[in-house]
Amino acid sequence: MSKESVAENLKALNSPAPAAAFGGSGEPGQLPDAMRTPEAQATINATIAEAVRSVFASLAPMFASMALTPEKIAEAEKIRRAPDPATVARELRERKLMQQDLAEAEQQKREQQNACPHQYPTGQLTWHVIRNFPDRQARFSCPLCALWVTPREWRIAAPDAENPRGRAFIAEEHPLYREASRVLASKGI
Numbered sequence: 731m732s733k734e735s736v737a738e739n740l741k742a743l744n745s746p747a748p749a750a751a752f753g754g755s756g757e758p759g760q761l762p763d764a765m766r767t768p769e770a771q772a773t774i775n776a777t778i779a780e781a782v783r784s785v786f787a788s789l790a791p792m793f794a795s796m797a798l799t800p801e802k803i804a805e806a807e808k809i810r811r812a813p814d815p816a817t818v819a820r821e822l823r824e825r826k827l828m829q830q831d832l833a834e835a836e837q838q839k840r841e842q843q844n845a846c847p848h849q850y851p852t853g854q855l856t857w858h859v860i861r862n863f864p865d866r867q868a869r870f871s872c873p874l875c876a877l878w879v880t881p882r883e884w885r886i887a888a889p890d891a892e893n894p895r896g897r898a899f900i901a902e903e904h905p906l907y908r909e910a911s912r913v914l915a916s917k918g919i
């Protein structure tokens with residue numbers, strides 16, 4: 731449809747309706763003389779008003795269902811933000827796999843540490859001494875199995891509701907601490 735014809739159509743909206751719409755043959759928009767009485771006019775007005783009212787009454791439920799309530803907006807937002815189920819499933823699967831791998835590696839390290847003699851083939855103890863701790867107690871480490879041996883010491887655990895900076899607690903000494911401490915005498919340090 732060209733621009734001119736659109737303008738023509740819009741112009742037609744402003745002009746009066748054709749006379750045929752009122753069933754008369756006189757001037758456009760004029761009622762027949764027989765209907766030009768106050769009573770007839772009142773009847774026509776009432777009929778039109780009733781028709782318009784009934785049309786809007788029947789549309790009311792549709793308007794109500796079309797209304798954008800906050801609940802509907804929230805619901806739509808929730809659907810829009812909902813993650814893709816396939817992505818979520820994949821992340822859960824990969825996380826589970828990673829946890830299994832970590833647990834397996836931890837288990838292997840533990841088995842290796844349990845089997846380690848913490849001695850070189852010559853019989854010399856392997857314990858390395860680490861002394862630069864603020865509580866002045868020595869720590870020991872085995873270079874063969876990466877075992878870390880601690881005395882009874884303060885530790886900071888993960889934060890909780892009462893301890894936002896971490897929960898401090900005293901950890902008991904490592905079962906091998908006394909045994910590892912013997913290296914101090916044998917090395918004379």
Ligand SMILES: [Zn+2]
Pocket residue numbers: 843846847848849856872873874875876877
């Ligand atoms: Zn070891």
